[in-house]
Amino acid sequence: MWNLQKYKNNIAIITEENKKITYNELDLYCTNLTKNIKKRCLVFNLCRNEIGSLAGYVGFLNSKTVPLLLSADLDEELLLNCIETYKPDYINLPSELRDKFNYDCIYENLNYSLLKTPYNNEYPLYEDLALLLTTSGSTGSPKLVRQSYKNIKVNTESIIKFLKINENERAITTLPMTYTYGLSVINTHLYSGASIILTEKGLMQEEFWKQLKENNATSLAGVPYTYEMLERLKFFRMNLPSINYLTQSGGKLPFELHKNFSRWAKDNNKKFIVMYGMTEATARIAYLPNEKSQEKYGSIGISIPGGRLSLIDDDNNEITTPNTRGEIVYKGDNVTLGYAQKGEDLIKGDERFSILKTGDIGTFDEDGYFYIVGRKKRFLKIFGNRVNLDETENIIKSYFKNIQCACCGVDDEMHIYITNSLLKEEVLSYLSQKTGLNKSAFKIFIINEIPKNEAGKIMYKNLEPVSV
């Protein structure tokens, strides 16, 4: 997958400790790790934006070992549930977390440990299966997206083409590598021989900005919430000469923010590129070229190179008239194989045949630029993650017995209606813990009764006439 020797003297990684690691050194880290794994099998890679996680990811792909990327901070119960469901042969994780498991450590380097589980090829793996990622990265269900080697390769090449990434780029990480958008930044830079400034620090920390400036980062990637933070930090007044471009994805950017960042880009001779994507399409699906950023506010743009975007009506017929609503459908070789919900699914082949119905409702204008106007399914985008509202209701109902609840809301703010005021704090803490999302993402409302129709279905419109 990765030809690390092609750029062997280039800097691949700059760590938080300001250690510069060449592609040659990265290659060595990878092979020293993966030579402990004798045959193709399943590995859990517990990630942080650290060299140990990255070497695991890169090494496992190169040695045809299939990694599942999970956050190192994942709730313990969810992690155990995932181990139970998929029975991985190995776990690569930060050494400090090693004691949580009763497994033998067979290799340690870079403060990461490779643990051997008692499992040995418990479930057969499909030959083109390269990588497993969680669907929303948050609700913690063991539902995974199955990505092939081809998926990753074609999507990476396409992104490099439209973002024009070359070996002189230095991206700083602003998103976790378990999140497909964050991972695509890593993929495109490694593929191009460019550098990645790895950091666990966030936008609200002094150390992040110090790292960005000292290493002359050339780009930043952000979800809508990132842009709210940047605006809050008076980004437009910061002096960041090394930054060449910003990308945005992970949900619809509020109109004002889109406008302000496009204007900043134009006035400062920088680029601002809005994109659209899904884990189910490896990473990226569409992008709004920088030149069109001001003219087409609110648009997700056009298909990425090599793909095709279209709209279909309720009868699955393609819509050809501009400004007509329909479900957004994407066709391209980056459409992933399908989902896995249990170990037996890992042998499954391609179930989508390059076609993905996104679940987003959109329109296109006379110039063929697409806009998202609604959603077919009930989900919200919270800090860039798709969070399914029905699944969230189920999480609450399965933990709090006999609870009455209904979830709806707007992006970055889920509204949870319950009838028992005594459970308010408990529900909030539990949800935050289970989803890994900050408590501020949830608002709990106490009501007398959850409105239901005669068939017993919750009438969300009666709860929130505006947002539903």
Add this chain to the structure above:
Amino acid sequence: MSDTEKYIKAFTSSFNVKPKDVKNLKYESIDEWNSVGHMSLISAIEKNFNIMLESSDIISFNSYEKGKEILKKYNINI
């Protein structure tokens, strides 16, 4: 409300903690104080004292104690 009370209230309302527990708070010392929580805290500070913090002050505001130091620049003594 005194300035100290206003200051403590910014923490208790943003992080759902009790007034007696705020003194040792640092960025990421509790789950709630991450980048998202930080935004709420800064908004609460700005609202409670009717000030606008500079970018450099927002990003260096990384503990209860450090915040007190920063607010001195804005003529607020906790």
